[in-house]
Amino acid sequence: MTRILLVSFLLLATVLGHAQKTPQQELIESGILKAKMGDFKQAIRDFDMAVKLDSAEPEPYYNRGIALTELKDYSGAIRDFSRVIQLKPSRPEPYYNRGLARDYIKDYAGAIRDYNSAISLKADYFEAYHNCGLAKFDLGHFREAVEDFSRAIQYKPDFAEAYYNRGLSRFNLDDLTNATLDFSEAIMLDNTQYEYYASRGAAKADLKIFEEAVADFSIALSLNPNDVNSRMNLALAYMYLKRYPEAVAVYDMIVEGNPADGDVIADRGVARHYLGDNRAACEDWQKAADLGAEKAKTYLLKFCE
Numbered sequence: 001m002t003r004i005l006l007v008s009f010l011l012l013a014t015v016l017g018h019a020q021k022t023p024q025q026e027l028i029e030s031g032i033l034k035a036k037m038g039d040f041k042q043a044i045r046d047f048d049m050a051v052k053l054d055s056a057e058p059e060p061y062y063n064r065g066i067a068l069t070e071l072k073d074y075s076g077a078i079r080d081f082s083r084v085i086q087l088k089p090s091r092p093e094p095y096y097n098r099g100l101a102r103d104y105i106k107d108y109a110g111a112i113r114d115y116n117s118a119i120s121l122k123a124d125y126f127e128a129y130h131n132c133g134l135a136k137f138d139l140g141h142f143r144e145a146v147e148d149f150s151r152a153i154q155y156k157p158d159f160a161e162a163y164y165n166r167g168l169s170r171f172n173l174d175d176l177t178n179a180t181l182d183f184s185e186a187i188m189l190d191n192t193q194y195e196y197y198a199s200r201g202a203a204k205a206d207l208k209i210f211e212e213a214v215a216d217f218s219i220a221l222s223l224n225p226n227d228v229n230s231r232m233n234l235a236l237a238y239m240y241l242k243r244y245p246e247a248v249a250v251y252d253m254i255v256e257g258n259p260a261d262g263d264v265i266a267d268r269g270v271a272r273h274y275l276g277d278n279r280a281a282c283e284d285w286q287k288a289a290d291l292g293a294e295k296a297k298t299y300l301l302k303f304c305e
Contacts, residue, residue, distance in 0.1 A: 008182060024053040028060055030113055040067040041117070058087040059120070062094055069101055077101040093123035094127050099135075110137040126155040130162050138167055145169040160189035164196055179203045194223035198230045205237055213237045228254065239271060247271040262291030278303065 021029075025051035030285050031045035031046030044067050050060035065080030081098035088094070099114030133148030149166035153159055166181030183200035186258055190196070201216030231254055238247035251268035258264060269284030282304035288296035 003084055020285040024050045024057060024060070027053070028063060031060075032063055035063070035067050035070070043067045044071075048148065056087065058091075058094075061087070061287045062132045065097060065101075065113040068137070069097065069104075072104070074082070074101040074105045081154075091285075092118040092128070094129075095121070096125065099128070099131065103131065103135055106138075108139050112268065124155040129155070130159070130165070133162075133165060137172075142169040142172045146173070158189055159188045160196075162194075164193070164199070165188065167199060167203070171199065173218040174208050176203050176204060180207070189292065192223065194220040194227055194230070197223070198227060198233070201230065201237075202233060204235060205240075205275070206242075208236045211281075212238045214241070235267070235271075239274075242274070244271050244275045248275065259293060262288040262293030262296060266293045266299065269296065272301060273299075 027046045027050040030052070031043040034040075034046065036044035044064055047060040047067065049062035050057075051064070061080040061083045065077040065084065066081060068074075068077040078098055078101045081094045081101065084091070085095040085098070087224070090200065095118040096113045096289070099118065100110040102108075102111040102114060112132055112135050115128040118128040119132070121126070123190045129148045129152040133152065134146040136142075136145040136200065146166055146169045149162045149169065152162040153166070163182045164186040166188065167179045170176075170179035170182060178204045180200055183196055183203060186193070186196045186198065187255040196206060197216045198220040201213045201220065204210075204215040204216060214234060217230045217237060219229040221234065224230075229248055235247045238244070238250060246267060248271045251264060251271060254264050255261070255268060265284050266288035269281040269288065272278075272284060273281035282300065283294040285299045289300055
């Protein structure tokens with residue numbers, strides 16, 4: 001099963017310092033306005049000019065770093081945030097945003113260091129705890145990720161994504177009961193995310209609560225009909241419940257969208273076999289075997305002439 005890790009990184013588009021407008025401040029404000037309108041290249045030009053007016057001010061570097069992050073120039077963003085940290089080491093935001101840029105280039109260890117630096121300057125920085133948990137998740141450090149997501153929830157109790165990602169971490173630790181509770185909490189806070197239902201369905205299926213798993217996979221598909229993983233899991237749950245007609249119907253839909261997927265066709269053959277339609281099952285297994293599905297070849301030898 002595919003687990004979807006929701007990544008919710010927040011960019012802080014505020015200007016550091018300066019209460020009185022100067023030519024540099026006007027350029028910074030102009031750049032921020034253009035960035036908010038999505039014109040990041042023009043925004044960067046304004047920030048470039050602001051840097052030329054006074055290279056010792058952190059504001060233009062900071063906001064240029066945000067614009068560069070939006071343009072996926074993560075190396076440039078890291079340089080700008082590092083410059084801000086050099087000029088203004090007491091602010092948590094540049095550490096956080098440098099961590100974000102490092103996260104995007106999969107420098108998870110560096111990202112964790114930066115998020116921890118941000119937290120050391122702002123103890124209730126729930127976004128930093130959350131993103132630190134995501135980086136640890138990607139490193140496979142699931143227990144540590146649970147701790148970070150829990151701290152994020154401590155400071156923001158209505159943080160649906162933190163509950164969801166803590167649930168994913170617990171799922172990977174085989175703590176299925178608590179994972180289910182976390183997914184349920186996420187759904188209570190936000191019932192529009194298909195991933196929340198899909199993941200809770202997967203946890204319930206592993207707990208052998210198949211009827212409830214079917215309900216969750218069905219809701220996930222109502223929210224996102226293109227979620228192939230939930231459709232596969234729904235078919236499998238029907239199989240465990242011995243509801244073979246429903247399983248065949250779901251496999252039919254999957255095969256319609258993926259006609260060359262031999263494993264799915266082989267699984268449909270199994271469902272048809274249990275329905276007592278061995279001829280159709282053998283046809284599926286032959287087709288699946290022709291597509292390279294090894295398990296279909298075993299079924300052919302065992303059940304078909």
